[in-house]
Amino acid sequence: MGLVRLPSLIANLRSFSKLNSLRCRKYESDVPKGHLAVYVGQFQKRRFVIPISYLDQPLFQDLLRHSEEELGYDHPMGGLTISCHEDAFVELTARLHCS
Incomplete structure (x- = not known):
């Protein structure tokens, strides 16, 4: 219950990315x-x-898990939605970029 398997989560996100690119040609x-x-x-x-x-990246996967619990991944614009403050997201991606 409530346990998310990380490999399947990553595979689902990659599949989502492929479908999203087909859906949002714009x-x-x-x-x-x-x-x-x-x-x-x-x-x-x-x-x-x-x-x-x-x-x-484990830090990004933690962020995705938290967002999934809070509101799922779907966004009306067709992209992955992450519910967190922009500043926190920018800080996290900066750390990932440097590593």
Whole structure:
């Protein structure tokens, strides 16, 4: 109950990414290959484009688990939604970029 298997979570996100790119042709040109568009924020969502390699990072996986518990992954704009403060997301991605 409530246990999420990490390999299946990553596989689902990768499948979501592929389906999302087919569904949202409008954004295809501004999301480079090997990247993923995510919407971040608690109330007003801001769009970020991140490397798919972040999906393998434990810090990012923790953030995804927390967001899934809070509101799932679907966003009306067709991207992955992460419910956290933008500042916290930017700080986390900066740490991932440096590692």
